[in-house]
Amino acid sequence: MENKPVTLKLIAKELKLSISTVSKSLKDYPRIKESTKLRVKELAARLNFTPDISALRLRDRKSRIIGIILPNLSDHFFTRSIYGMEQLATANGYNIIISQSHDNFEMEVNAAATLLGSRVDGLIVAISKQTSDFAHLDQFEKIGIPVVYYTRNPSFNLNCHKVLGNTHQGCYMATEYLINRGHKKVAYLGGPKMVNFSHDRFSGYINALKDNDIPFNANHVAYTDFDDANTLTAIKNLFSDPENGPTALVAFKEKLLFDTIKFLRSIAHPELKKLECIGFGNDPIIAYLSSPPIASIEENPESLGEQAVALLVKLIHGDIDAKDYKKVIVNCNLKIHQTA
């Protein structure tokens, strides 16, 4: 009962055959006698033989594994994108290994080291908030393992393959939608100000204002690093002027909208009912809220994940030159919610 794993050697001994004959039988080599094949396959099935992946990898010098590093699994954005990656990876004969960085640079470096040791055939990474040094990721490319950056744009790292959501377009659409509904005072609540991947959204907002002749008002823009206290401060700032507060709001993440509504409700803000909000996410929980956002910016994370795998597989197969840096942009949709 406390047996060792089933190996070719074991089957060979049992059947008084050589290891190579067993191997060939299982792979249906033409020059093996049918009856032998049958005997081998039968025993292999009965013993639940599974080839040792480590041995296969060692021999083939490829793992058929795609490594994935992302900040966390709490955000539905990432779990949804994993779904897309899993689908397309499986369809292409690859397995995936997921590592969480918890948005911490050290952990990202550790995860990279482990995946490098696993000799993954390719890497997909959504960099942590803290990442500005890319040595731990560059080493993959140095030894010929392709890397695709997704979602979080490593703007300091120009020469790389990217699959990004079109957050500029998403923010533009959201802002314009609110303007078209008659709002003149559309606020923007952004993510960490320093972080490069928040610029695109802000410029989408700004451009939509400009194209619709709405003057920019600095009091209608605030930023948060997602720390709760920090978020609250940002929200309070946006609504500090009772005379001239925003009537609509575009946010980096839907959670920021929920925080905003909660705050306004807690102070019984008189304009709460009229405030119209849109954020990135499209969380299914919206169906249950009594003051839901009027719409959501749907980033299509599954599609983003699929595109990342598709690009990575082409790079692995050499269909695209490693130096021919690609930038894939996945558009957002504006999902209008039914008002109850």
Next chain:
Amino acid sequence: MENKPVTLKLIAKELKLSISTVSKSLKDYPRIKESTKLRVKELAARLNFTPDISALRLRDRKSRIIGIILPNLSDHFFTRSIYGMEQLATANGYNIIISQSHDNFEMEVNAAATLLGSRVDGLIVAISKQTSDFAHLDQFEKIGIPVVYYTRNPSFNLNCHKVLGNTHQGCYMATEYLINRGHKKVAYLGGPKMVNFSHDRFSGYINALKDNDIPFNANHVAYTDFDDANTLTAIKNLFSDPENGPTALVAFKEKLLFDTIKFLRSIAHPELKKLECIGFGNDPIIAYLSSPPIASIEENPESLGEQAVALLVKLIHGDIDAKDYKKVIVNCNLKIHQTA
């Protein structure tokens, strides 16, 4: 640039040393000259040498990997339990590989095969809703790889190691809490009726009623398999009698409560404001709801995950005999929400 991965052989050739000397230098064998060690380590660091994990595994015949099969990553319960597993696994020098079954038996079997091929040192599994045949999991134990079942109780499989949340106690506490708040008509909205892992909750509910001299009312119990239409039917049944509808509700999952509240709001149910609800979950989103559950049954998924890894590691190390089947129960907490 398009180099192959860095191996000991490469370093040996570069330094005109033997492979074994390089290996020993990196592992600080005492009988290697200090200067040699330094030269080796320096070059290894410069080339970002990482030992090939497949080769190590092949040699050591152990992978230092814990395989995890769970239904999905959309449920915060599972991502939270992964967090606990990750922590304790890392602390014990293990890596984890996560596979999703999407609550589908076929996919669970496939995942098991892959993990078996990876020669994981142990397996933690939350079985799919559909799983009643355990051959694909038993084969691990047959070859000496321990398996720990967690969260979802495989009641058809008596001889196995389990780490379970005390859902009976959780449901009991919730029901009793509602009774103590004066409710006489406490309903129960359960998960799939056939599935073994939903019995404990129901019996917790029943026992709390009995211990508090509340008569059982069959009209106050409904089940759903989580299909949306099915859930809606269950909810409608619970509230079909306008005279004698429940004033409180305990649910298998918080999402069911959200669905209930949404439905009651949609029909402008007059008793909605008075209805008090509790479900399993403690989703942070509750802070944002205008009709939040009065409390949540917190299953402590991180702790459940840690316990599963702790037990598995003991089994792997042989600190516990494989046949000495353990059942670890993690209690629930009742988390009372602040009423706004």
Next chain:
DNA sequence: TTGAAAGCGCTACCAT
């Protein structure tokens, strides 16, 4: 039709 052997990267035992 089957088998022997090399080699993937690594470690540890045994020589030198």
Next chain:
DNA sequence: ATGGTAGCGCTTTCAA
């Protein structure tokens, strides 16, 4: 102080 070698499980070429 350093090197040679066997062997982990597997595939594949070559030999019988």
